[in-house]
Amino acid sequence: MLAKTLHGFEDLLAKELRNLGAGNVTQGVRTVFFEGDKGFMYKANLCLRTAIKVLKPITSFTIRQQNDLYNQIYAMDWEAFMTKDQTFVVDTVLLSDEFSNSLFVSQKVKDAIVDKFRDQYGTRPSVDTKHADIRINIHIQGSLCHVSLDSSGASLHHRGYRLATNIAPINEVLAAGLLLMSGWDGRSDFLDPMCGSGTFLVEAAMIACNIPPNINRKEFCFKNWKDFDQELYDKIAEASLNKAREFHFKIKGYDKAPSAVMKAKDNVENAGLSEYITIEEKSFFDSKKETDAHLHMVFNPPYGTRLQIDMPKFYGQIGDTLKQNYPGTEAWFISSNMESLKHVGLRTSRKIKVYNSQLESRFVKYEIYSGSKKAKHQTAD
Structure with a gap:
């Protein structure tokens, strides 16, 4: 998995992950990679103070031309991750000469997913840019495309306690x-x-x-995933709260x-x-x-x-x-x-x-x- 953070906060986030018990922690640019099971993913979302997102990679593939993106996304088993009745949205980050327009890439990925469901069921999931059930993250670097599920949903700086703000509030x-x-x-x-x-x-x-900084937060996208385990999540939340001092x-x-x-x-x-x-x-x-x-x-x-x-x-x-x-x-x-x-x-x-x-x-x-x-x-x- 990987957690995204702010510029200059990579060391802080890596230390947090190690203290939580993550395995194989390595730093990137505004990103820290780590290993953990489903329960650790829940704990990371609840307990990380310096993470913006926690992403779960699901596949990577090489693309040589624009049609490759559509075809590779279409070929994926999207039924394993979402249903035709759920809403979704695609977020794209580009570091590529072949692709320079993130909105275009997001649209291509959306079209491939929608077409796959329509061809199978005669109906399609809807896009919701504000409160999507499933958030899909596309990261293209050079010719390599990484596809991940966003387990967090809205940025993790939305803790859930700040309902009133002044001019220029700090994140x-x-x-x-x-x-x-x-x-x-x-x-x-x-x-x-x-x-x-x-x-x-x-x-x-x-x-x-x-x-835990996000204990007051009501929504995480992983709660909409097919494999969400409410009992496990409740145990993780309770155990995290029990460590309060x-x-x-x-x-x-x-x-x-x-x-x-x-x-x-x-x-x-x-x-x-x-x-x-x-x-x-x-x-x-x-x-x-x-x-x-x-x-x-x-x-x-x-x-x-x-x-x-x-x-x-x-x-x-x-x-x-x-x-x-x-x-x-x-x-x-x-x-x-x-x-x-x-x-x-x-x-x-x-x-x-x-x-x-x-x-x-x-x-x-x-x-x-x-x-x-x-x-x-x-x-x-």
């Missing part, structure tokens, strides 16, 4: 990956000082408590917008994590660290692409607030505004290239020390 898979990249392990207090709709807060709590620190979020606070609280409640997370209507720039204990901070400040702000001043305030009010803090944040990052006025201890959707960004870390180390380490770039 759940991206949020979880950044938290893991930051070293968050649930062994300290956590703060998102610009929490928006609460995605970092929920993902941080699920990591801290070892809660207690969390003895505080997870807190601030946002100055009342609407954001309300949405974040709703999403936290939807995730069933209200006992672990508190959210306050407060500006980060008016806040102070509440205890002397170590604090882990991760947040997603505005980049200036959708929210019009005086960015140099805003990022300067981030640096000033961290330096003056948050000693003993490990602060991480993501931004695509490279110029504004220069105005933070603190030296980064790490700077990692990531992508937020199509925006090339940097995930930066600032270590805010107490006492004598403060003067030594907090010098401007």
